[in-house]
Amino acid sequence: MKLGEGSPTVIGKTVGIRGELTGGEDLFMDGQIDGTITLAESRLTVGANARLLADISARDVIVFGRVEGDIKATGRVELRQTGSIVGDVASARLSIEEGSYMKGNINLTDAAIMNRSLGTGIAEIPIVRQPASVLSITEGTSEETEQAEHSVLFREK
Amino acid sequence: MRLGLFNTAEHGAPISKSERASRHSSGWAQMLQHLKAQPELRVLDVGPTSPNNINYLTSLGHSVYMVDLVEDAARPEWLLPQEDGSPAKFDVERFLAANLDFSGRGFDVVLFWDTADYLPESLVGPVLERLHQVMYTGAYLLAFFHTRAEAPGTAFCRYNLTDSDSVEIQAAATAPLLSVYNNRSIEKLFSAYSSYRFFLAKDNLREVIVTR
Numbered sequence: 001m002k003l004g005e006g007s008p009t010v011i012g013k014t015v016g017i018r019g020e021l022t023g024g025e026d027l028f029m030d031g032q033i034d035g036t037i038t039l040a041e042s043r044l045t046v047g048a049n050a051r052l053l054a055d056i057s058a059r060d061v062i063v064f065g066r067v068e069g070d071i072k073a074t075g076r077v078e079l080r081q082t083g084s085i086v087g088d089v090a091s092a093r094l095s096i097e098e099g100s101y102m103k104g105n106i107n108l109t110d111a112a113i114m115n116r117s118l119g120t121g122i123a124e125i126p127i128v129r130q131p132a133s134v135l136s137i138t139e140g141t142s143e144e145t146e147q148a149e150h151s152v153l154f155r156e157k
Numbered sequence: 158m159r160l161g162l163f164n165t166a167e168h169g170a171p172i173s174k175s176e177r178a179s180r181h182s183s184g185w186a187q188m189l190q191h192l193k194a195q196p197e198l199r200v201l202d203v204g205p206t207s208p209n210n211i212n213y214l215t216s217l218g219h220s221v222y223m224v225d226l227v228e229d230a231a232r233p234e235w236l237l238p239q240e241d242g243s244p245a246k247f248d249v250e251r252f253l254a255a256n257l258d259f260s261g262r263g264f265d266v267v268l269f270w271d272t273a274d275y276l277p278e279s280l281v282g283p284v285l286e287r288l289h290q291v292m293y294t295g296a297y298l299l300a301f302f303h304t305r306a307e308a309p310g311t312a313f314c315r316y317n318l319t320d321s322d323s324v325e326i327q328a329a330a331t332a333p334l335l336s337v338y339n340n341r342s343i344e345k346l347f348s349a350y351s352s353y354r355f356f357l358a359k360d361n362l363r364e365v366i367v368t369r
Contacts, residue, residue, distance in 0.1 A: 096208035
């Protein structure tokens with residue numbers, strides 16, 4: 001087997017990069033980068049030591065470390081227990097482990113909704129679409145009652 | 158496990174981080190109807206990261222924005238020491254810029270939970286004002302308020318969504334409950350909003366759905 005075949009390129013934890021990182025093979029990033037990472041058809045693994053201040057575009061992104069930036073993945077994004085993402089995530093599939101940290105917007109494509117993949121420790125919740133009326137806030141009285149367990153008060157400015 | 162009074166399990170033990178207690182929520186039941194009836198809503202879920210909530214809301218076809226205001230507000234970096242020796246002031250503007258700048262993004266639904274009770278009082282008004290700015294007209298906000306300050310039952314919890322009229326409560330952090338708001342105070346907090354609807358319960362959580 002040739003060198004690099006079947007195993008990702010590794011950027012170690014002592015390496016710092018400022019600028020644009022592009023490639024066509026899988027990458028294990030354990031260092032720091034301030035810029036962008038583009039791996040159009042490949043997987044990026046963000047190691048536990050990694051501190052990425054970067055917008056990321058890849059097929060799959062697996063996060064064990066810290067990412068500050070937006071992530072776009074045509075495949076899946078996995079946020080593992082030790083990982084954190086501060087930024088927006090747009091992907092086809094997403095799995096997030098308990099204990100991880102996410103701050104930002106999450107937007108899955110339609111394909112993701114139909115073909116969801118859930119992460120470790122996450123119970124799958126069935127999609128139940130029932131006919132439901134639009135929530136309406138009814139104007140009414142301000143009379144207060146406490147005898148019912150979940151009585152309702154209506155107030156209108 | 159069903160939830161008893163004071164956010165404890167029915168046998169009286171406090172909820173642990175690994176346990177989840179189920180609590181009926183009329184507010185959530187109403188919001189769930191809306192979430193199921195409307196496609197592609199933009200939802201702001203305020204609280205510790207919940208894979209459960211992300212998966213559930215995205216499974217309904219909505220996009221989710223997660224932000225944990227309580228944990229972030231507890232950091233000392235927001236406190237501005239005063240030269241005259243008076244208590245440090247909370248840097249509200251910087252906090253809002255760091256946590257509630259959505260880059261022009263608006264929301265159809267805000268799940269605010271009981272966040273207000275755990276934020277510094279000086280921050281609650283500005284946070285709700287900012288949310289008012291980023292909510293679309295007609296958007297809904299679901300908030301919970303504790304009716305009593307006494308422990309147990311005041312531990313900061315994560316509310317996990319379910320496909321029913323209940324939410325699952327899970328201990329999240331050690332943040333102390335800082336304020337208890339009565340109905341009148343809550344009305345004042347949401348005075349800029351167009352309408353609000355209270356749901357009373359026998360336990361110590363008051364629920365309200367507010368319309369932008």
